[in-house]
Amino acid sequence: MKVSVIGGGSWATAIVKILSENSRINIRWWMRNADAVEHIRKLHHNPKYLSSVEFHPSKVKAYHKIKDAVKGSEIIILAVPAAFLAESLNDLSLKHFENKAVISAIKGMIPETHQLVTDFIKEKYQVPLERQAAIAGPCHAEEVAFEKNSYLTIASPDISLAENFADLMNCRYVRTSAISDLYGVEYTAVMKNIVALACGITHGLGAGDNFQAVMVSNAMLEIKRLLSAVAPAERELNASAYLGDLLVTAYSQFSRNRSFGNMIGRGYSVKTAQLEMNMIAEGYYAVKSIAKLNEQWQIDMPITRFAHAVLYEKNSLKKEFNSLKNSLF
Ligand SMILES: NC(=O)c1ccc[n+]([C@@H]2O[C@H](COP(=O)([O-])OP(=O)(O)OC[C@H]3O[C@@H](n4cnc5c(N)ncnc54)[C@H](OP(=O)(O)O)[C@@H]3O)[C@@H](O)[C@H]2O)c1
Numbered sequence: 001m002k003v004s005v006i007g008g009g010s011w012a013t014a015i016v017k018i019l020s021e022n023s024r025i026n027i028r029w030w031m032r033n034a035d036a037v038e039h040i041r042k043l044h045h046n047p048k049y050l051s052s053v054e055f056h057p058s059k060v061k062a063y064h065k066i067k068d069a070v071k072g073s074e075i076i077i078l079a080v081p082a083a084f085l086a087e088s089l090n091d092l093s094l095k096h097f098e099n100k101a102v103i104s105a106i107k108g109m110i111p112e113t114h115q116l117v118t119d120f121i122k123e124k125y126q127v128p129l130e131r132q133a134a135i136a137g138p139c140h141a142e143e144v145a146f147e148k149n150s151y152l153t154i155a156s157p158d159i160s161l162a163e164n165f166a167d168l169m170n171c172r173y174v175r176t177s178a179i180s181d182l183y184g185v186e187y188t189a190v191m192k193n194i195v196a197l198a199c200g201i202t203h204g205l206g207a208g209d210n211f212q213a214v215m216v217s218n219a220m221l222e223i224k225r226l227l228s229a230v231a232p233a234e235r236e237l238n239a240s241a242y243l244g245d246l247l248v249t250a251y252s253q254f255s256r257n258r259s260f261g262n263m264i265g266r267g268y269s270v271k272t273a274q275l276e277m278n279m280i281a282e283g284y285y286a287v288k289s290i291a292k293l294n295e296q297w298q299i300d301m302p303i304t305r306f307a308h309a310v311l312y313e314k315n316s317l318k319k320e321f322n323s324l325k326n327s328l329f
């Protein structure tokens, strides 16, 4: 089976590693960086992300032209930050997606349209949601590189697609399961990045573990209100695809969003924090989309409101922090 992976960052690299464990799969891997493609072809490592991971050339072929990477594959996995997805897929048209399953590994929203990734793919490339799935769960790329035990949940309205893809990703150190709650896991993934960013900001401002625990508990309630309003369904929010994903991002040393927020809380500008990070904090873009959508939804979202006020309204950090403190319980 041929599987295309779109993206050259940490998560794409981790996904290629996981899929390489499966003897049934050949991987066609696209990234925008031509030098990195050459490096992988010659030296079998991604030079910039998870560079210790080695790829077997008979299993993994790297491409710089996206049309070559998707040729003949049955599954396309999207693993670029949401802000760069439209640009990355620019050379593809409807025919490149015909009869293929599309799996989103992205935990963000399309900034220009404020769409979930699967809605964007449905609208632009006419791939119905039943042919799409999302990869969810608490799993940092860096830990995949070290083969630390991890759990992923694959969500699709077509449960057999979710189960089949979950089966492909199951390996010695990754255990997978399948659910049907596509929108639920996508919105949760977007929200947990916003929450981690806000946790980072408050930590940078001097808040401790006590406050963070209150933030995370309130965040679960914020997520619950959001999901009840925009994607009502029966779901187990304590499952690892929801609560677990929130916890790992809010607490892990590997969290980009938390680190980014922490720098903002310590007084860095957005530009400086982005330069310092060298990786993408999805939450930065997601805050803007969720705040915009909430102008219509009108859901009580104090943590999103706080992050938006600090990042986009340039309000006083201290004033916004005080107002956040008064909104939590
Ligand atoms: N990292 C994780 O542990 C993890 C886990 C689960 C889900 N995710 C999700 O996976 C998605 C990808 O994140 P990531 O962690 O792999 O990101 P990352 O490691 O920060 O890599 C960023 C990627 O974006 C590309 N990029 C940067 N600026 C760009 C631009 N202006 N135009 C086009 N491409 C650009 C980079 O290409 P160059 O290297 O060429 O600059 C690189 O391939 C995100 O939605 C994230 O939430 C990540």
Ligand SMILES: O=P(O)(O)OC[C@H](O)CO
Binding pocket: 107, 139, 140, 193, 196, 248, 249, 254, 255, 256, 257, 258, 282
């Ligand atoms: O945990 P972070 O902040 O690195 O976010 C990246 C991904 O969204 C993790 O799920």
